[in-house]
Amino acid sequence: MPKLADHEERRAHIVDALLRTAASSGLHAVTMRSVAIEAGVSVRLVQYYFDTKEQLLLAALTRLAARMGERVRDRVRTAGASAQGSSAQGSSASATAAPSPRDIVEAVLLEAVPTDEEGRTFHLVYTEYAVLSVTDPALAGQPFLAGPAEMEELLAGQLAAAQQAGDADPRLDARQEAVMLMAASAGLGLSVLLGQRSADAAIKVLRYHLGRVFSPPA
Amino acid sequence: MPKLADHEERRAHIVDALLRTAASSGLHAVTMRSVAIEAGVSVRLVQYYFDTKEQLLLAALTRLAARMGERVRDRVRTAGASAQGSSAQGSSASATAAPSPRDIVEAVLLEAVPTDEEGRTFHLVYTEYAVLSVTDPALAGQPFLAGPAEMEELLAGQLAAAQQAGDADPRLDARQEAVMLMAASAGLGLSVLLGQRSADAAIKVLRYHLGRVFSPPA
DNA sequence: CACTTGATGGTATGTTTGTACCACGAAAAA
DNA sequence: TTTTTCGTGGTACAAACATACCATCAAGTG
Numbered sequence: 001m002p003k004l005a006d007h008e009e010r011r012a013h014i015v016d017a018l019l020r021t022a023a024s025s026g027l028h029a030v031t032m033r034s035v036a037i038e039a040g041v042s043v044r045l046v047q048y049y050f051d052t053k054e055q056l057l058l059a060a061l062t063r064l065a066a067r068m069g070e071r072v073r074d075r076v077r078t079a080g081a082s083a084q085g086s087s088a089q090g091s092s093a094s095a096t097a098a099p100s101p102r103d104i105v106e107a108v109l110l111e112a113v114p115t116d117e118e119g120r121t122f123h124l125v126y127t128e129y130a131v132l133s134v135t136d137p138a139l140a141g142q143p144f145l146a147g148p149a150e151m152e153e154l155l156a157g158q159l160a161a162a163q164q165a166g167d168a169d170p171r172l173d174a175r176q177e178a179v180m181l182m183a184a185s186a187g188l189g190l191s192v193l194l195g196q197r198s199a200d201a202a203i204k205v206l207r208y209h210l211g212r213v214f215s216p217p218a
Numbered sequence: 219m220p221k222l223a224d225h226e227e228r229r230a231h232i233v234d235a236l237l238r239t240a241a242s243s244g245l246h247a248v249t250m251r252s253v254a255i256e257a258g259v260s261v262r263l264v265q266y267y268f269d270t271k272e273q274l275l276l277a278a279l280t281r282l283a284a285r286m287g288e289r290v291r292d293r294v295r296t297a298g299a300s301a302q303g304s305s306a307q308g309s310s311a312s313a314t315a316a317p318s319p320r321d322i323v324e325a326v327l328l329e330a331v332p333t334d335e336e337g338r339t340f341h342l343v344y345t346e347y348a349v350l351s352v353t354d355p356a357l358a359g360q361p362f363l364a365g366p367a368e369m370e371e372l373l374a375g376q377l378a379a380a381q382q383a384g385d386a387d388p389r390l391d392a393r394q395e396a397v398m399l400m401a402a403s404a405g406l407g408l409s410v411l412l413g414q415r416s417a418d419a420a421i422k423v424l425r426y427h428l429g430r431v432f433s434p435p436a
Numbered sequence: 437c438a439c440t441t442g443a444t445g446g447t448a449t450g451t452t453t454g455t456a457c458c459a460c461g462a463a464a465a466a
Numbered sequence: 467t468t469t470t471t472c473g474t475g476g477t478a479c480a481a482a483c484a485t486a487c488c489a490t491c492a493a494g495t496g
Contacts, residue, residue: 004463005473026353028246032454042475043454053454124352130412131349134342135244144412176426180402183409183423187401190408194348194362197397205401208394222493223443250484260445261484271484 011049011059014039018060023121027128030057054138061129065143068126072111072151079107101158102167102214108151109181109206112189115199124193152178162214169217177213184209229267229277232257236278241339245346248275272356279347283361286344290329290369297325319376320385320432326369327399327424330407333417342411370396380432387435395431402427 017039022030032053036043050056080099099107114120133139155178162168188202235257240248250271254261268274298317317325332338351357373396380386406420 024353026350028350029353031452033452044475044477045473047455048473051455124349128349130408131342131346132244132246134411134413135242135247141413145414148409148414172430173426176423179406179415179419179423180427183405183420184398184402185405186408187403187405188397190348190404191366191401193352195352195359196363196366201397202401205394205397208391209398249482251482262445262447263443265485266443269485 007049010045012063014041014046014049014056015060015063018056019064019121019125022060022125022128027125027132032056058139061139061143064122064126064129065147067122068143068147071122072108075107075111076104076154079103100167101162101165102210105155105158105162105181105214106207106210108155109185109210110203112185113192113199113202113206114189115203120193123189127190127193148182152182155181159213166216168214171217172213181209181213225267228263230281232259232264232267232274233278233281236274237282237339237343240278240343240346245343245350250274276357279357279361282340282344282347283365285340286361286365289340290326293325293329294322294372297321318385319380319383320428323373323376323380323399323432324425324428326373327403327428328421330403331410331417331420331424332407333421338411341407345408345411366400370400373399377431384434386432389435390431399427399431 014035018030018035021034021038025034032043032046035056036046039046046056050059076099080097080103112123114123129139130144133141133144156174159168159172159174159177163170163172163174185206188197188206191197192199192202232253236248236253239252239256243252250261250264253274254264257264264274268277294317298315298321330341332341347357348362351359351362374392377386377390377392377395381388381390381392403424406415406424409415410417410420
């Protein structure tokens with residue numbers, strides 16, 4: 001074997017270029033040439049590492065879904081550690097305390113609201129893929145089915161835990177509330193992407209609603 | 219003037235063909251040819267009535283936004299008239315009674331959840347346009363800003379009315395609740411489009427949450 | 437009856453796209 | 467050292483696209 005080229009690294013580099021161009025010009029405007037230019041390689045190279053455009057798009061989607069998982073897991077891991085804003089709520093006073101269910105739920109939901117430019121482009125491309133997957137059979141729905149279902153499960157579990165700890169009204173239906181939270185989070189994130197709302201406003205609404213859910217039983 | 223051709227009717231016909239092809243193959247796959255074929259006219263005709271493709275897409279968007287307004291208004295007008303499901307809630311017993319605020323809110327929110335095929339294609343194309351408008355400067359955000367803002371206003375008003383009538387907890391923040399309901403409705407509708415949930419499940423969640431909002435003050 | 441003008445069809449054109457093909461260098465294997 | 471094979475570049479090509487151009491027919495107008 002001659003030249004030694006780290007395939008995984010090269011593929012990642014090209015896929016990142018794809019995601020960058022998709023973020024700036026839209027996923028529909030992504031072409032082999034634009035990706036090659038953005039990646040600083042020849043079109044032939046893109047062909048070499050991803051035979052066809054469809055495979056390239058698919059690889060990018062896979063990477064996107066994986067990154068979504070990482071992002072959420074990161075948020076869960078560092079939940080409750082950062083001093084988030086000024087709204088006074090009665091849990092997790094110490095910075096190093098174990099995150100409460102509410103902290104975890106809030107962290108997961110806030111991921112859907114893009115604040116910085118990176119989050120914005122990430123969620124934009126992710127949403128473009130999701131919508132495209134409805135009409136394009138090649139982009140089968142796996143990433144858009146497994147991921148949310150898993151998160152819904154997580155939220156329902158945390159809600160149930162909060163209920164048993166007395167931090168949430170036990171009369172709530174944890175599963176329905178979880179679905180509701182997922183939908184609200186997605187909807188708010190989308191509205192921010194569309195410019196209907198600022199990220200701050202979306203976060204405020206989300207926190208307001210969490211205050212309604214995580215309240216001592218009447 | 220020679221042949222007498224109703225421009226508005228022809229334009230509507232072509233735009234409908236656009237929307238149909240966009241629904242089945244995706245908005246990105248819409249071409250002058252596919253629209254012409256679907257409409258049963260020559261490409262030249264499409265060019266004649268909409269000079270450029272961009273204008274055609276814009277006209278379709280305008281029509282889509284208008285139809286969205288009609289759909290919501292229709293729902294509001296006939297709110298409370300149909301016997302909706304079996305969930306027992308304590309308002310609007312008679313079929314011809316004036317719709318309660320809850321009926322109106324529910325009607326508006328349910329519009330975002332596609333049930334039949336027509337609603338599905340409608341909301342799919344609408345969503346494709348919305349996402350496209352983020353990266354395509356030609357599709358300025360007007361329709362996606364004015365419409366939702368107006369609906370948010372309506373919901374906030376109805377919520378306030380329900381609060382004054384004693385049908386909702388006066389401690390709720392009507393505006394934040396309205397934003398929340400809009401986001402949840404959009405998120406649920408999107409999840410149905412993506413196949414994450416059935417329309418029935420989404421409606422159940424929405425009704426469940428409305429039951430939480432429209433409840434006599436504690 | 438001429439004639440203008442709106443509505444329509446067909447076709448050409450230049451560009452962009454995805455992909456296939458050919459070539460070359462360099463490193464490991466023989 | 468020869469030879470294979472991986473990585474890379476350039477280019478060619480057929481298809482599709484949006485759009486411009488040319489031609490034609492019919493219906494009102496003078």
